[in-house]
Amino acid sequence: MNTATVWIGILVFACGSYALRVSGVLLRARVMLSGFAEKTLDRAVVVLLLAVVVTSTIFTGHDVAGPARVLGVVAGGICAWFRAPLVVVVIAAAGTTALLRLSGVS
Structure with a gap:
């Protein structure tokens, strides 16, 4: 795959998203x-986002991610x-993962 193919893919995706x-x-x-x-579509969005979170959490490529x-x-x-600000959520998640990995839990 060359650079031109990647840029064409990015442009097509951007135009489709904008459309x-x-x-x-x-x-x-x-x-x-x-x-x-409307309720069904609202729930579908939540289910889709939850599916992305779960698959990104559990799998790393073709392997299963560690417990950290x-x-x-x-x-x-x-x-x-508990409706913490986004910065707190990200820092808590990253900090917990980092501390567990530092302690030897992978």
Whole structure:
């Protein structure tokens, strides 16, 4: 894969992302969704984000991640549950993971 291919991929992805965002703004006034559909879409977003978090937490490439990463994400999740600021959530997650790795838990 050469540099030109990567840049073309980035541009296509950026244009597609922008088109999705613009279409959402333009179509919001024209397309009316039922309450059930809006609730379902809101839940779908949460499920998608949760799936990304879980797979990123548990796996590193093709291998299973160590317990330090999982416990770090759990610590960040607890801070987020109690509505801590984002900076605190990130520092708690990274700090927990770093301290566990320093203590020999990988």
